[in-house]
Amino acid sequence: MDSDEPAPAVDPAVTATAEDIAAMRIRGAATIADAAAAALATQAERSEAASPEAFRRQLRAAAAELYETRPTAVSLPNALRYVLRGMDGDTVAELESSTVARAEAFRTDLEQAQRRLGEVGANRLRDGDVVMTHCHSTDALSCIEAALDAGKHVSAIVKETRPRKQGHITARQLREWGVPVTLIVDNAARRYLDRADHVLVGADSIAADGSVINKIGTSGLAVNARERGVPVMVAAQTIKLHPDTMTGHTVEIESRAESEVLSEEERADITAAGTASEAGDGSGDGRGDDHAGLEVENPAFDVTPPRYVDAIVTERGQFPPESIVTLMRELFGETTEEPWETRG
Ligand code: RI2
Numbered sequence: 001m002d003s004d005e006p007a008p009a010v011d012p013a014v015t016a017t018a019e020d021i022a023a024m025r026i027r028g029a030a031t032i033a034d035a036a037a038a039a040l041a042t043q044a045e046r047s048e049a050a051s052p053e054a055f056r057r058q059l060r061a062a063a064a065e066l067y068e069t070r071p072t073a074v075s076l077p078n079a080l081r082y083v084l085r086g087m088d089g090d091t092v093a094e095l096e097s098s099t100v101a102r103a104e105a106f107r108t109d110l111e112q113a114q115r116r117l118g119e120v121g122a123n124r125l126r127d128g129d130v131v132m133t134h135c136h137s138t139d140a141l142s143c144i145e146a147a148l149d150a151g152k153h154v155s156a157i158v159k160e161t162r163p164r165k166q167g168h169i170t171a172r173q174l175r176e177w178g179v180p181v182t183l184i185v186d187n188a189a190r191r192y193l194d195r196a197d198h199v200l201v202g203a204d205s206i207a208a209d210g211s212v213i214n215k216i217g218t219s220g221l222a223v224n225a226r227e228r229g230v231p232v233m234v235a236a237q238t239i240k241l242h243p244d245t246m247t248g249h250t251v252e253i254e255s256r257a258e259s260e261v262l263s264e265e266e267r268a269d270i271t272a273a274g275t276a277s278e279a280g281d282g283s284g285d286g287r288g289d290d291h292a293g294l295e296v297e298n299p300a301f302d303v304t305p306p307r308y309v310d311a312i313v314t315e316r317g318q319f320p321p322e323s324i325v326t327l328m329r330e331l332f333g334e335t336t337e338e339p340w341e342t343r344g
Contacts, residue, residue, distance in 0.1 A: 008054060011046045014039045014062045021069040021076075024164075029204045030114060030138050033079035033239055034107055036066045040083045041103035044096045055095045059087060060339065067338075071252040072213060072301050073204040074242040077338060082106050084339035113237045113315035118142030121200075121235050121313040122150055129197040132157040132189065132230070135215035136169040137202020139235035143313065144200070148177055155180040157192050161215060163260040163298065189221055193228040203236035203312075207245040208328055210306030210321025212236075213253070216299055222308035231310040234321075238314050243332035246325065251303070258296040270294055 017039040020026040026035045043062040049055035063080040070076065086102025089095040121143025125131065129147075133140060133156055147154050156174050158181050161167040171181045184192055193199075199221060205213040212218065212234050222232045242251055262270075274293050306321035316327060 008047065008049050008058050010058065010062045010065055011043050013042045013046070014065060018065050018069050021066070028136065028138055029073035029075040029202070029240055030110060030237060032070065032073055033075035034110055036076055036079045037083050037103040037106045037110075039066060040080065041100045044087075044099035044103070047092070047096060049092055052090065052092055052095055055092050056087065059084060059095075059099060063339070070254060072254045073240075074244075074251070075204075075237075075239045078239045078241075078243075079106060081339055110237070110239065113239070114139060114142045115146075116315040117235060117237055117313055118146035120315070120318055121233065122146035122152070124231075124233055124311070124313070124318070125152060125154055125198065127152045128154075130155050130157060130195055131198045131200045132159065132193065132196040132221075132225075133167065133170050134159045134199070134201045134218055134221055135161045136166040136173075137214075137235060139237055139240075140200045140202045141170065141173055143233075143235050144174065144179065145177065148179070155182075157182045157184060157196055159189055159217070159221070160185050161217065162186055163256075166215070186217055190224045190228070193225055193230050196225075196230050199225045199230055199232045201232070201234055203234050203240045204301055205242040205245075205251045206234075206236055206240050206312060206321075206324055207242055207251060207303075208325045209245070210309065210312070210324050212304040212306075212309055212312070212321070213242075213251050213301050214304065216302050219302045219304040219308070222304045226308050232304075232308060234309055234312045236312055236314060238316060238327065238331055241324065241328045241331065243328065246328060246332070253302070254300040256298045256300045258298060261298050262296050267294065267296075 017035050021032055026032060040062060043059060047055055047058055049058050063084055067077055067080055083103045083106055086098055087095055088098040117139055125147040131154060144154055156179055158167045158171045171183050174181050201214055201218050203212050203214045225232050271294055309321045311318045312321055312324055319327060
C-alpha cells in the first residue's frame with residue numbers, strides 16, 4: 001500500500017479519553033498513563049486499518065492526540081512510547097495483538113510498581129508518625145496504605161491545595177482507610193510542620209538533576225520543611241522520570257484556566273474598583289476595560305530543587321535525588337525520539 005494513503009480516523013473512544021485527560025476528569029500522573037495505555041489498546045482493537053502501515057499510522061495519530069492533552073506529567077509520553085514500541089508484526093492482526101498485549105503489560109506493571117513503591121516508602125514511616133501531604137498522589141498514598149497494612153498507625157495533616165482543592169481527594173481516601181486527618185489551608189503549612197514527621201508528596205515529573213516537578217506549592221512546602229528539619233519524601237514510580245531532561249530539555253509547566261483562581265463575578269468586583277479609581281484621579285478614561293491592569297496567572301506545577309528533597313521513593317528502591325540520573329540512563333538509554341514523531 002502507498003504510504004501516502006491517509007491513516008484511518010482516530011477512534012472516538014480515544015478522543016473521549018483525551019478530552020477527559022485535558023479536562024482533568026482523568027487526572028494524576030499514574031492514572032493518566034494508565035488511561036492512555038488503555039486508549040491505545042482500544043484503538044488497536046477497533047482499528048479497521050486496511051494495511052499494517054495504515055494501522056501503524058493510526059496508532060501514532062492516536063498517541064499524538066493523547067500526548068497533546070497535558071504537558072507536564074511525563075508518565076503520559078512514557079506510557080505512549082512504551083506501548084508503541086511494542087507494536088510489532090507483519091499483519092494487521094499481529095500488530096493488533098502485540099499492541100494490546102503491550103498495553104496490558106504496561107497497566108499491570110504500573111499497578112505492581114505502585115504497590116512495590118508503597119512498600120519501600122512505608123519503611124520510612126514509623127508507628128505513630130504524622131505525615132503532611134500536598135495535593136492528591138496515588139503514589140504517595142500507596143506508601144501510607146502499605147504502612148497501615150504493616151500495622152502502623154499514621155495520621156495526616158492534609159493541605160487543601162489551591163486552587164482546585166485536590167487535598168480533599170486525599171482527605172477522603174485517608175478517612176476511608178481510617179486515618180485521622182487534619183485539613184489545613186495551604187497558608188497554615190509552615191505552622192503545622194512542627195507537628196509533622198514527614199512531608200510526603202508525589203511527582204508529575206522528575207528531572208535528570210533530581211528536581212521534582214509537582215503540584216504548585218510543593219517547592220515552598222519543601223523549603224519550609226527543610227528549615228523546620230522535616231524530611232521530604234517524594235513518591236514517584238519510574239514512569240515519572242523524564243528522559244528528555246538528560247539531554248538538556250526542560251519540563252513544560254502547564255498553565256490552567258484563570259477561572260480556577262478568579263470567577264467572573266470576582267473579576268468584575270475587582271475591576272470595578274480599578275475603574276472607579278482611574279475615573280476619580282483623572283488618569284484613566286473611566287471606560288472600565290475589564291481586562292486592563294488585572295492579570296491572573298495559574299501555573300499548575302512548580303520545580304523543587306534536589307537540595308530540598310531527602311528521598312525519591314520508586315519501585316526500584318529509594319534514591320537521593322542527585323543519583324536518580326543513573327536509574328534514568330539505565331531505564332531509558334540516551335534516546336529521546338518519540339515514536340509518534342516518526343514519519344511514514
Ligand atoms: P500520582 C497530580 O497532578 C499531582 O501533582 C500529583 O502529585 C501527581 O499528579 C502525581 O499523582 P494533577 O494531574 O501519579 O492532579 O501519584 O494535576 O497519582
